Amino acid sequence: MTVPADLPDWVAILTSVLVLLGAGLTLIGTVGLLRLKNFYARVHAPTLGTTLGVGCVLLASILYFTVLQSRPVLHEVLIAIFVTITTPVTLMLLVSAALHRDWDEGNGHVPMQPRLGPDTKEQE
């Protein structure tokens, strides 16, 4: 890695902190994926990486490249928008898929709800 010598100190320090914070939160999220006991608890773990994990690294990237190229570099905002829109959709799909599988297998620890998803769709 080559850091230009004229990079201001505060930019270097702030970028370091943000990158480490983002990477650390992502790691904690995946450690939670290993440590939590059942699927529905594990669903919560990766959201650490997809909210503040991505956010901190993107902020670091925006800051670093804006100073490095001495013009506003903002295209990282796009990744932030895509990730915030897509993560809830995938998680909600996954949870409802898991619920349907548990209902099909007759597992007792999930709440019984009228089947809203596919059945109502077929009636339409």
Next chain:
Amino acid sequence: MSAQAILVWSVAIAEFLLVLAMACAAYRVLWGPRAQDRVLALDAFYVSGMILILTFGIETGDTVYFEAALVISLLGFVGTAALAKFLMRGETIE
């Protein structure tokens, strides 16, 4: 230790942490007890990989990595959504 050296080291440490995160997610993909655990872990794997590529971008000072990260985030979403749909119905295209 200068601030620039701190930046070099923390980016290297961050990359190491992200590789560890990908390893944790890979464990669940390979040995997850049920299919939904594997899909969830695959999503986390994608996200960690995307963040890793963003830190590569900071390391090399090259914005070309941004496009790779964008493509990964979009493909990861489509892949996970398709897999979740498959888990729900046993078929992807209705």
Next chain:
Amino acid sequence: MTRWMPYPILSAFLLGMWLLLNQSLSPGHIVLGSIIGVAGGLAISTLQIPSGRIHRPLSIVKLAFIVLVDIIRSNIAVTRIVLTPGRKAQSGFMTIPLDLRDHYGLAILACIITSTPGTVWVNFDSAKGVLLIHVLDLIDEAAWTDLIKNRYERLLREIFE
């Protein structure tokens, strides 16, 4: 809206995305991005999505700020849960009655709840108006109900209803 711009917000978003991707504000890219924005709006209009109406634009800023603060707070909470050794998981499902009926409001509430670490939107029974969520740290059910009803739902109803 007008015939050529059925969804002005979507068109503006597409234009902004195009300018960000190309990282330029040159007139050529603005023209190209505007064409993409109008074409995207027209393409989406064949799906006939019901158009929503935003009543209080300023409340959106307030809501975004609240959500940002809550995401940071719940990141810390979930980090603590994951890193505490030998902690027994107290996660579970819970139901919350909602008064919000607007489709866009519900969609945004779903995104807020799911992307905040510690809570996941599971199901919404639109006939009864009962929301089913899964909470990682289910010690105080009333606190979660209070959070969702008073912090998010009230603002969302102000914005959309």
